Amino acid sequence: MNFISTRNPSPAATLSQAIAAGLAPDGGLYVPERMPPARELQAGADLAETAAALLQPFFAGDGLEGELPAICREAFDFPAPLVPLATPGDHVLELFHGPTAAFKDFGARFLAACLARLRRDAVAPLTILVATSGDTGAAVAAAFHRQPGLRVVVLYPDGRVSPRQAHQLGCFGDNVAALRVAGSFDDCQALVKRALNDADLQARAPLSSANSISLGRLLPQTSYYADAALRHHAATGRALNFVVPTGNLGNALAAILARALGVPLGRIVLATNANAVLPDYFGGGDYAPRASVATLANAMDVGAPSNFERLRWLYRGDDAQLRAAFTAHGVDDAVIREVIARRFRDHGEVFCPHTATAVKVLEDLRAQGEGGDWAVAATAHPAKFESVVEPLIGRALEVPPALAALLARPARADPIPADYAALQERLLA
Template structure:
């Protein structure tokens, strides 16, 4: 039997960790992101032709969990977490073009895949005598609701969500604050990058970790990133079996986790072709892939708010995958799409083709439209249901959108989010004080 796969930090720390430690910690001790020592290699023949998404995930992820305490549980984890469809739906107006719909989970966004997988792992890793764990999540809109839904009322776990006040859609904000119980939303008077910086500072504070054990469920968590590879593997394998050609993807991206999952599937040897990154007006990535030095910058607010990221965390993992700029720029293409183009794309496709897209998916559709007929099969990755962005989409298309039942149920609940200043100290103090009070109450 092969040795278990080990994981190290993108920042070069010598400490090697197993997958259990990686999932539990979220962030590496030196502040870097965990990566495998090497990406496993697989072949299309390794996968069952008639398998479900959960079956594909179990095969794909088995090498990452080899030799761990979770290895024998992996099929059950995948079945438990990935129990909804991710259909590859043809686009009638464009030959060889499809939409990979990732919004059929509980929170109507692709983040459900990783969040539910992570929660299923935590349920198996935690023991009854473990200290309560607090999962700190920075969200630009969709991650927080998916994590909240996945961990809601899970014993021994509390979720603290930081989101940029006024920079998520009204329905996203309602989702974030509607859970209660073991889920607390904090509306931060800043950008997503501020929220992400505050969360990382708390996770990297060793004395705080001693008092309040913390973990992460952002895409900085490898336990959330790995399962996101499953839908790219599943779609590309299905296409390969039918057409004997790789499937090319256009991925809307902000913090780069979803795009990196696609890249890693291709690097593992599965039939993924070209990968194009659709960015909004936050042009950090598109400028880099156009040849400029990598230069993180403050995020600006756009209609595609879940992608409002000026300093994408997963660029560290992308650089680990391709250490040299010239090599990395050969692997991917990236382009920015401004708000006017997002609006025009939503209006045009609703009017001409009866297709309604969320603002994030519209960035990818805009890139597809600009390509014309390439002769290559393209899949646009649809990251969220348009009804989550009714305040943007409905005025553009001139009608109400049907709301998925799970989202409708969330919107019926009351919602509350506590205000918080942009301050690493403020968050640490809040965690210490609020959760310290809860610990004292439990102890008494």
């Protein structure tokens, strides 16, 4: 299968070429030349086996095709359990059991496994450049840490990630550098996109991306939705609906792609924080990117969701059809706090601020009479947001062992302005 740009002018690329490049030469995002047809799918023995079967059509004919089962086995060596909530029919898909306690671990480890194979014989080092609003950077750093021939440069908005997130971003060292940018996530993302499209810079210091703009990040994220939905369907005979907290739209798009491939997924509803670009669009307004605002659910503080290009491509640019297919709902900080406190008080359930947005949206759907079986995508362990969650629930949170090990390491992040010349200088140093 070949891959093309969402903006069309770029020539088609193989999967390996698209993964290695990160971004298409014309600035667009890589998408399949055509979507594989929906298939009858069955859950594998484990997540890795399900992933290999689900993703096989995208790897068909590529040099990585024979490596796909091993890549999945290497990347998906931790669980993604579907856990019932207090309300009958409601579940949470826990995506935070990886090494950095966030769902980004799935895609980052898959991408690292692909690139390690693609660059076995490479001479020049490759820099993985990544913008993060909180969790992506740590997952990428952990996945690529000490990988030969690869270095990682992480950009994050200074003061706009949680203290534990910031510590994770700067605690790796070796081939990983963390830069705290005087600006927003959108500023970080714009710097990364500009660098990836800078032919002169690429010639002097080869770059690739590990944001959800990368196919190597996006495609594997379909796997945990498929595994959960297929197992649920096998046990109950019913499709599983999802509420997905989303910022850059990668995690939600992964669920949408999984359904298109034949996974028994029902409705997919988007939850956001006070950044209202998606709720405004799906409510009937124009798609109008804007400056992001800082919230408690900082990983969703995105004012220009990159993967909206892919979503529009999937629906052939038909805004009416796209709006008919999905709804998006915003949840502000006051409601996020209320949900975290109330669900712990009433049910003993503990959620991170991002997961709490989806829980609130599901509560509202139920109040409106929505039936069926639903799952909330739990994107991060609440212990990553102890400064928000602990005061609301009145007790300390147990820190997962892998996260505790990272927090025990010294951390360093260098400050830079939101200025392209400053980033160029760092990348060429």
